[in-house]
Amino acid sequence: MDYKCTRCKRPVEIDYQYTGIRCPYCGHRILVKERSQASIKTVKAE
Structure with a gap:
């Protein structure tokens, strides 16, 4: 894991x-886990 x-x-x-x-x-x-770009979700605001 990165x-x-x-x-x-x-x-x-x-x-x-x-x-x-x-x-x-x-x-x-203090280390933080790297997130892949596939796990980032964008939501359209209404």
Whole structure:
């Protein structure tokens, strides 16, 4: 699964066998899951 670091904005690959979840570039611990373009839905306002 692809994640993005909220501090340095770089894509991060998570290895679930490793217990600590950190950005390997800056060490930040807050990562967000990347969404694909297919999952973004637009709704027409009426």
